Amino acid sequence: MTKKLHHFIDGKQVNGTSGRFGDVFNPATGDVTAQVPLATADEVRAAIQSAARALPAWAATPPAKRAQVMFAFRELLYKHTDELAEMISSEHGKTLPDATGELMRGIEVVEFACGIPHLLKGEYSEGVASNVDSHTLRQPVGVCAGITPFNFPIMVPMWMFPVAIACGNTFVLKPSEKDPSVALRAVELAREAGLPAGVLNLVNGDKEAVDTLLTDPEVSAVSFVGSTAIGEYIYKTGCAHGKRVQALCGAKNHLVVMPDADMDQTTDALIGSGYGSAGERCMAISVAVAVGNETGDELIKRLAPRVQALKVAPYTDSASEMGPVVSRESKDKILGYIEKGLEKGAELVVDGRGLTLQGYENGYFLGGCLFDKVTPDMEIYTDEIFGPVLSVVRAKDYEEALGLVNDHEYGNGAAIFTRDGDAARDFTSRAKIGMIGVNVPIPVPVAYHSFGGWKRSLFGDHHIHGMEGVRFYTRLKTMTTRWPSGIRTGAEFHFKSGSEH
Ligand code: NAD
Secondary structure (H helix, E strand, C coil): CCEECCEEECCEEECCCCCCEEEEEECCCCEEEEEEECCCHHHHHHHHHHHHHHHHHHHHCCHHHHHHHHHHHHHHHHHCHHHHHHHHHHHHCCCHHHHHHHHHHHHHHHHHHCCHHHHCCCCEEEEEECCEEEEEEEEECCEEEEECCCCCCCHHHHHHHHHHHHCCCEEEEECCCCCCHHHHHHHHHHHHCCCCCCCEEECCCCHHHHHHHHHCCCEEEEEEECCHHHHHHHHHHHHHCCCEEEEECCCCEEEEECCCCCHHHHHHHHHHHHHHHHHCCCCCEEEEEEECHHHHHHHHHHHHHHHHCCCECCCCCCCCCECCCCCHHHHHHHHHHHHHHHHCCCEEEECCCCCCCCCCCCCCCCCCEEEECCCCCCHHHHCCCCCCEEEEEEECCHHHHHHHHHHCCEECEEEEECCCHHHHHHHHHHCCCCEEEECCCCCCCCCCCCECCEECCEECCCCECHHHHHHHCEEEEEEEEECCCCCCCCCCCCCCCHHHC
């Protein structure tokens, strides 16, 4: 019998009651490995109410004590690394080193959250006017919700809840229904680490669960990571219901190759960032912009044999460089884009469509694909394909390359590969992009900096984790204080500046 997953509400596992289940697949075999319950609105409300009940005591717990739970949680995550990585690979399809890497990136956010007493320190100004002092502090916003995508099933939830709960909030997580097991296990480990019941809840589900989180008056803030179409809906609906919302969304990340770039380094970078995790990363490079035709020719000459030679295999094969994509629908969508690219006249230099692996014929494998002569009017350029498909666009000069980056609707990440400091400096200054790499293909900020894009890659004002995370999950309060022993001013009828006092 297929394993049935559960929710985690009020400190314990809770079976789903809706009678609705989603299938969880092993993408390497196409087998259904588990069934995930899809929560009803009432089940989600039970999780929200549990979080609301836990809030006053948790918010009043000294930050140093909250940090102690984070330290214990970190230890448990390390202890269970192999188990958690295997859960990721078996439901997502990515290789084990890649799964371990995403877990480590998540643990780094927990480590950041361990420093919460320092991060919550306020500011104090003595004598802002005669005998008047001012100080600020940050207080939790309340019950927070997180809605997360399939492609980083543990890192993205851990971008959110460790910072939120360290700040004194309580949390309801709704992970992707495609690969929910690892988030469920992590939430159980957080409870084992000493988190009181109700501080961190998890509900599995689909639109019904999400809509309940977006509309319930007890939820104060919503963090979302996923596609742009859903993210825009989340942002608008959450804001219309009076919530603070950050929605991190889709991407089309360009890597500009200048004629003076180190071509060995550039080729390695494009192979790793274009095909790692089968291109299912919001920071994957999906467009290489070659500046000058010679650069384009050289790039294609170097990339083609490397793409052809990619070792595509299930995660159980330790030599695998790239696993399957997540689902049959994803694979079909990617194949559809390849057709569209061909129809519009792009040149398919490497065609990975025919790949089959013996013993894994029902898996969602696809070989690496490489397009040349892609132009901005093509869907393979405008849309996020989210698969192992790299497009090479040729630009006549640097200004044209920069124009492509800036005119694209997405603005998550971009990189420039060059030895020219002037070009690199100009690019970092003028690119309308949230995260920029100079000779670094996937410039994902570390946990103590913040992650986020521009344009239609982010709705809301705050990036995620780092100090932006602390700002998102707290409200600022400013006190102005005078004590009776101060000078008596009498009634004041006009608005005074500090220098007047
Ligand atoms: P998705 O938008 O399909 O799903 C994300 C979440 O939204 C899931 O929990 C899902 O259950 C929920 N959801 C789906 N449809 C919904 C609906 N109609 N109403 C309410 N909720 C709904 O995204 P995905 O396919 O899981 O993930 C891939 C996408 O995420 C890509 O676009 C990728 O670029 C993006 N992503 C962005 C970042 C970033 O930081 N910018 C990071 C990772 C992934």
